[in-house]
Amino acid sequence: MFAADLLVAQNIGFAVIALVMIVGALRVVTTSNVVHAALWLVVVLSGAAAQYILLAAEFVAITQVLVYIGAVMVLFLFGTMLTRARIGAERDLNNNYWRLGIPVAGVLFAAMTIAVVSSFGDEQLPDEPRVIGVQEISDQIVGPYLLPFWALSFVLLGAIIGAIVLARKD
C-alpha cells in the first residue's frame, strides 16, 4: 500500500531527475577539466528546471533555462574558453581548501531543510496541480512584493555599474 502511494508518475520522475542531478553535481566537483565541470553544471541546472516543471511552475522553469543555461553558463564557458581551458585532464584544479567545502555544503543543506520544513511542514501539493499563470505572478511582483523587487533591481544596477567600472581602464 505504501509503495503504491509512492509509485506515482511524479515521484518516479522526481527520483530519476534527482538522481541525474546528484550524479551531475558530484561530477562538477570531481571532474579534472574546467569545461567538463561547466557542462556537468548545465546538466544539474537543467535538472532543476525539470523539477520546476514537475511542480507545475512553468514560468520559473523557463526562467531557469533562459537565465542560468542560456546566459550564466554561456558566459562561464565563454570566460573559461577565452582564458585557460585546455583539453584533457588538469591536475592543479583543486586547491588545498577543498575540504572546507564539505562543512559549508552541510550547513547550507541544513539551513535549507530547516527553512522548507518550518515554512511548509506537513502541507501537501494539491492532487490536481494548477499551473500558475504569468499574470498572477506579475500581480504578486508589482503588488505585495514590490519592495523586494525594487531592492533586487538596485542590486543588479549596482552589479552593472561595478562591472563597467572594473572594465573601464581609462
Add this chain to the structure above:
Amino acid sequence: MMSMLAVEVPYWGQSLLRVLGGIVAVLLPAGTIVYVFLFKMMSFMQSRLGPMEAGPYGSLQLVAEVGKWLQKEDIVPERADARIFKMAPIVVLLSTFLLIAVVPFGPDAWFTDFEVGIFYALAVSSLSVLGILMAGWSSANKYSLLGGLRAAGQLIAYELPMVLAVIGVIIQAGTMNLQQIVIAQNSGSMFGFSGLGNPYVITQFVGFVVFMIAIQAELTQAPFDMPIAESELVSGYMTEYSGFRFLIFFIGEFATAGVFSLIASVLFLGGWGVPFAWFGWTDVDSVANWMNIVGPIIMITKMMLVAFIIMWVRFSYPRFREDQLQRFAWKVLIPVSLANIALTSIFKVVM
C-alpha cells in the same frame, strides 16, 4: 488536433503523432529552404542555373547531397575531446526541435498549448549557443575556438534586441501564448476596419525590423556570419566536422531558419489565421475545422516569405566586421527596441 478526424486517438497515439508532426515541421521547411533559396535563388541571383542534373530542375540534388554526407567517414581529430565533440551538433539540433513545440499551425493543430510559449521559444533558442561553444572548444583547433567564441559573443548580443522586440508584441497582444497572439491579430481591427485583422507587422513595424535583423544574426547568416567567416576562420566552429555530424550542423542551420521564420510569421504576420471577420468567426471555438488543413498551408506560405527575406539579405550584403557587429547591436538595436517598448506601453495604456 484529433477532433477533425472524428476518431478518438489515445494519449500515447496523440503524443506519437505530435512528435512525428514536429519532425516533419522541422525537416520539411529546412529542405525546402535549402533547395528553393540556397540552390536555386542564389544561382539565379548570380546568373547561373544551379543544380540541374539530379531530378527535374535539380530537385533531387538535396537527396544526393545527404547521401554523399552520410557515406563520408566520421572523423574525430586526434587531440579533440571526443565525447563533447560528438555531442555538440546534437545539442544544436535539439534546440531547434524544442523550438517547434510551441508553434501553432491551426485552431486545433498545435503541438503544445503553452501558456508562456514565446518566452519558452526565446529560452530554448539560446541553447544552441551551448552546442556551438562545445563544438568550438572540443575541436582542439584555434580556428574552431575563435569561431565558437565569436558565435557566442554575437548570439548573446543579438538575443537581447530579439527579446526586447518581442516584448512589444506581448504588450499589444496581452499574452505570451503564441496561439492567443494569432487569435488577437486575426480578431482585431484597425480603426474599426476588421477586413485585414490587425497584423502586428503594421503596428509593431519597428519591432518587426529589429526582430528580423536579430534573427538574421541569431542564425549567423550573412551579413552576420562572422563566426564561420571562411576567409578568416576556414569555417569557424564547424571546421573539424565531417560526414553526418556536419550534416547535422547544416540541417540545424536551415531548420532553425525555418522555425524562426514560422515564429516571426506567428508574431507579426498573423500566423495560421485569416482575418476572422471574413467568415464571421468571433473566437477560436467558432473557427471552422477546415482551418486545421488550410492553416498549415498558410503558415508554410508565410514562412517561405520570411525565409525569402532572410536569404535575400544573406545573398546581397557583405559581412560585418566584428566591432561593427557588436556596436550595431548594443548602440542601435537595443535603444531602438527599448524606445519601441516605451511607445507601445504608452499606446496600450492610453488607447
